[in-house]
Amino acid sequence: MKKISFFLFILSLSSLVIAQPKHDDIINACSACHGLDGNGISEGIPNLWQQPEAYLKAQIEAFRDYTRINPSMDAVSHELPDADILYAAQYYSKQPDSSSRSKEQPQLQWRGDKWPGDMMLGEKIAYTGKISDKIQACVACHGPSGIGVAPFFPRLKGQDKTYLIKQLNAWKTADRPPGVMGVMVSIAVSLTDEEINAVADYFANQGEKK
Numbered sequence: 001m002k003k004i005s006f007f008l009f010i011l012s013l014s015s016l017v018i019a020q021p022k023h024d025d026i027i028n029a030c031s032a033c034h035g036l037d038g039n040g041i042s043e044g045i046p047n048l049w050q051q052p053e054a055y056l057k058a059q060i061e062a063f064r065d066y067t068r069i070n071p072s073m074d075a076v077s078h079e080l081p082d083a084d085i086l087y088a089a090q091y092y093s094k095q096p097d098s099s100s101r102s103k104e105q106p107q108l109q110w111r112g113d114k115w116p117g118d119m120m121l122g123e124k125i126a127y128t129g130k131i132s133d134k135i136q137a138c139v140a141c142h143g144p145s146g147i148g149v150a151p152f153f154p155r156l157k158g159q160d161k162t163y164l165i166k167q168l169n170a171w172k173t174a175d176r177p178p179g180v181m182g183v184m185v186s187i188a189v190s191l192t193d194e195e196i197n198a199v200a201d202y203f204a205n206q207g208e209k210k
């Protein structure tokens with residue numbers, strides 16, 4: 001009997017020693033929806049890989065502080081300590097571009113080589129903006145092909161299309177806070193449903209296998 005309890009004591013001691021650091025519990029919780037590699041597990045869940053760390057941190061804080069509202073995120077972000085938020089932001093920003101649609105990367109495009117008249121609607125908005133409404137090209141801030149520009153301009157390339165559409169509409173209806181510089185509100189308001197669909201489709205498919 002003594003032997004068994006001693007054995008159990010050693011066992012519990014060793015499990016204490018090899019237990020994961022607490023931070024990894026956070027990633028396990030997030031991975032239920034965002035995957036361990038930062039790929040959303042289903043439609044509407046954003047891919048987090050290679051998003052700028054400062055951008056991710058600001059968004060998680062916004063969910064925690066109820067300025068950005070989403071039922072799935074509220075449940076996990078409420079009362080998250082700063083250290084865990086920083087850890088999760090660092091972890092996901094470092095995950096490689098691993099989505100199946102990004103195995104073969106096309107060359108980054110600035111589109112100086114193409115006339116706007118030769119572009120489909122989504123590509124045209126991405127590279128020329130909407131001149132009639134004085135809206136700048138999306139790539140001016142989000143980088144060529146929408147790769148994202150640290151610290152605060154998120155990657156749009158390879159992002160889930162449904163998610164992108166939802167975000168642009170959320171700014172239209174004031175359901176997402178204006179964010180850094182507050183620029184996205186007027187941009188989203190100026191876009192029609194057709195334009196939102198087209199530009200979301202364009203960026204979601206950047207990095208798609210050709």
Ligand code: HEC
Pocket residue numbers: 026027029030031032033034044045046048051056057059060069070072073076077088089154163166
């Ligand atoms: C139950 C599913 C679920 C879990 C678990 C979850 N998320 Fe999310 N997350 C979502 C959904 C859905 C969205 C999109 C919200 C929206 O549409 O505005 C999101 C959005 C985000 C965003 C915003 C991305 C962007 O591009 O702006 C970040 C950052 C994020 N989650 C981080 C995390 C972290 C960190 C954890 C773990 C602590 C986590 N999530 C756990 C479902 C989840």
Ligand code: HEC
Pocket residue numbers: 046058125126129135136137138139140141142152153154155156164167168177178179180181183184187199200
């Ligand atoms: C002047 C700079 C600027 C321009 C131009 C711009 N954006 Fe943004 N965009 C931002 C910033 C800054 C954010 C982050 C907002 C935040 O902090 O919540 C953002 C965020 C976004 C997001 C949310 C991404 C996510 O992961 O949740 C989408 C979608 C988006 N922009 C689409 C567009 C589209 C489409 C265009 C072109 C029509 C565009 N943006 C033009 C600065 C810009």
